[in-house]
């Protein structure tokens with residue numbers, strides 16, 4: 001009897017997984033997950049990932065980290081810049097094609113969304129001279 005119950009649980013879990021994974025056929029459920037995710041904070045079960053970038057304090061032409069990591073899929077990019085100097089975050093793929101970019105922002109936060117496939121990307125600031133000065137890094141999408 002116990003075995004039957006366990007099997008039932010397993011198949012229910014499998015069903016739930018299938019329901020979660022089938023996001024390509026139902027956009028409304030994806031939107032609901034997005035709302036829940038942003039209301040509930042960070043983390044989460046792989047619905048929409050928030051990818052955070054931050055410019056260094058002061059006036060250094062640098063991000064706080066030159067590496068970033070994300071799960072593949074739809075990603076919410078959140079860039080906060082405490083500086084009075086404007087910066088942004090652009091993401092380009094291995095071929096050098098832009099896949100996402102935020103608005104330029106100073107003393108605030110800019111967001112963007114991207115659909116990322118697994119691979120290596122480069123993120124950088126598009127303000128002339130900033131990338132060369134060190135505002136770039138590697139984003140790994142798994």
Ligand SMILES: [Cu+2]
Nearest residue numbers: 087125127130
């Ligand atoms: Cu910049």
